[in-house]
Amino acid sequence: MTGERDGIAPRVFSMRAAFDAAFAEESREVAGDHEDFLTVRARGERLAIRLREVASLHADLRVTPLPSEDPRVVGVAAIRSRVVAVFDLGALLGAAAAGAAPARLRWAALVRDRDSAVAFETLEGHVRQPAGSAADEIVELEGARIPVLALSRLLTTGRGDT
Numbered sequence: 001m002t003g004e005r006d007g008i009a010p011r012v013f014s015m016r017a018a019f020d021a022a023f024a025e026e027s028r029e030v031a032g033d034h035e036d037f038l039t040v041r042a043r044g045e046r047l048a049i050r051l052r053e054v055a056s057l058h059a060d061l062r063v064t065p066l067p068s069e070d071p072r073v074v075g076v077a078a079i080r081s082r083v084v085a086v087f088d089l090g091a092l093l094g095a096a097a098a099g100a101a102p103a104r105l106r107w108a109a110l111v112r113d114r115d116s117a118v119a120f121e122t123l124e125g126h127v128r129q130p131a132g133s134a135a136d137e138i139v140e141l142e143g144a145r146i147p148v149l150a151l152s153r154l155l156t157t158g159r160g161d162t
Helices: 002-024 151-157
Strands: 034-042 045-050 054-059 073-079 082-088 107-111 116-120 122-130 138-141 144-149
Touching (some): 034 138, 054 073, 073 116
Parallel strands (some): 045 144
Antiparallel strands (some): 034 122, 054 107, 073 082
C-alpha cells in the first residue's frame, strides 16, 4: 500500500503544478478562428469593445469623483489593488460636447495594460465573430452594424477608431 502512495504522490504534485501554472499564464485564444467582443451602450449609442482589450469588468464600481472641468473624467477607483482613472466612455466619444445628458454609469471596463477604465451605462452582452469579420471595424449583430472601439487609442488620442 505504501508503495502505491509513493508512486502516486509525485504524479499528484505534478498535476497540481500544471493546473496552477495554467492559471498563471495569460489567456490564449482557443483556436484563433474567432474574436470576442463586449457590446455596450454609452450615452445611448451601441458600441463593441474587443474583449482582448479588457482586463476586467466591474458592475457598480465605487468611483471617487475628482474636481475637473473635463467632462470625460469621472474620477478614480481602486481595482485589483491599483488606483485607476475612470473615464466616461460616452464623453470620450464626444457625447458631452453634443450636450447629451450623462447617464448612470453602472459598468466599468479596466483597459488591459493601462491604469485606466472606461465607464458606461449598459452591458448588453458578449458576441463571438469569425476572425477577421470585424476588419472594417464593424460588428454585425441581429442585423445591426455596431462600431468597434479601440480603447487604448481612445484613451491616448481621444479617438476610438482603429
